[in-house]
Amino acid sequence: MNNSLKSSVPTDREVILGILNNSEDTLNKLYKAYYAMVLQFILNNNGDEDDAKDVYQEGIIILYNKIKAGNFELSSKLKTYIYSVCRRIWLKKLSLNSKKAGNITDYEDVFAVEEDVEHHEEKDAAFVKMQSALDHLGEPCKTIIQDFYIHNLSMQDICEKFGYTNTDNAKTQKYKCLQRLKKIFFQP
């Protein structure tokens, strides 16, 4: 497993170009290439497989967004970047849970990525707000909103899915939901 993962490690250039072109294959390769590294780090530093998954995915998302934003400068190997980001995230989580983080076992070189991680956390806070707003919305509003804005269903589909007599009714319902959601979302 380990070997097969390593054998398919894409080059850093390949990854950047692939992500810019929305290549699912590249994302797949990227994800599989460095997962073991982060898993090893987390497992040996008071974490479990789930922690590893969360941290790694966050790390990948940070890299993904940074590449997408177009301001990614390859100043180090991607591997080192991912490791540093994941390490930073995990150290923060450890200190949040007031777990012992005194003696960190490192497996790779590390460099400063605080800025990237903090930037990501700000964005993430907004997502958390949106998620909780959606959760507060209650059914069927939540599903309607999700279907329309996240899964990109048309009003026609939603109309059929929820059994509204016509799309206008569905639309009215959607805007009612939207109004409530915005109210919750913009609540200070």
Place this chain on the structure above:
Amino acid sequence: MRNDLELDAIIEDYLLGKLNAQETEAFEQLRLNDATVDHRVVSHKFFLASMDAFAEQLRLKEQLNHIHSEIDVEGLADTFKPHPSKIIQLWRKNKSVVAVAASFIVLSLVSIYSIQHNNKQEAIYEKMSREISRVKQSQNNLVLDVKASTLHNSPKKPNSGNFGGTGFAVSTNGYILTNLHVVNGADSLYVQNSRGESFKVKSVYTDPQNDIAILKINDKHFSGLSTIPYTIKKSISNIGENVYTLGYPKDDIVLGEGSVSSRSGFIGDTTQYQVSILVNPGNSGGPLLDNNGNLVGIISGKQDQTEGAAFAIKSKYILEAMRAIPQDSLGANRLSANKKSLLSGLKRTKQIERLEDYVFMIKVY
């Protein structure tokens, strides 16, 4: 309420660019006139952007989850999990430290070993070189290869021998002492005195340990010698004592002068002295005498790497060798340690004048 909903719908359509040109213009007019509408447009725009980012994030997470489900997490986790055993955990955590320590130990062991090994080699090498130089001493330095001189002298002396050395009389009836390496392996032996007379000799005693041989003149023309002028010195000579030797590195007798420079010989050989006399092939077996005409030793070799270091067998081994010969056969008038040297008090030139008759060239065939 209904108007509100309619307004929202229009705002969204406006932001998504779904309104036609006329409607857009009308709505923009409304926005300009009504600050509340404008405010709602801005906030909705922000909301939509947030929603978009949120949606994208969710889709990406979904994708990652999908990829993640393809990975054999448990298998990997087993590989990387901290091992229950403390030792292995310790090993994993301190792998690099242990590796550095181990390589340091290995390195130092290797260097210690190689130092020892080198020393050993050096010792062997010295031993070898000693052996080699022994061979060299006997073969190259001290046994005169007289083939060259044979060519020059062949008209006068057709039989001048293949190798040569020096020897000296230890009794008046024709016993001659020399180095064993001079006469070793000889078919026949002759000695020649300073007047050019040759006598046939045979080897009667050899001492391989001290490199001493005693020859006996076995020739009807030999009429005996007069009293031997020198005596054997029993005590050990001091460093700095002036000594000289007579020998036949060429066809005529040659004097070599110097002093005792060490009480031990080649590589600490205590049976020998080191003397600062320039000796040449052919000097081997020559007598080493001090200023008073006491026999200090026998010239036996020199060190080929070092200049001015020759070696002489100590005189007490001459006495030992002579004791091995039946005492009757040596005759009454023989070399001994008890008499007073007849050379004592004479000038060097006079000493040599008297010595000449007792120093022989050894010719080996």
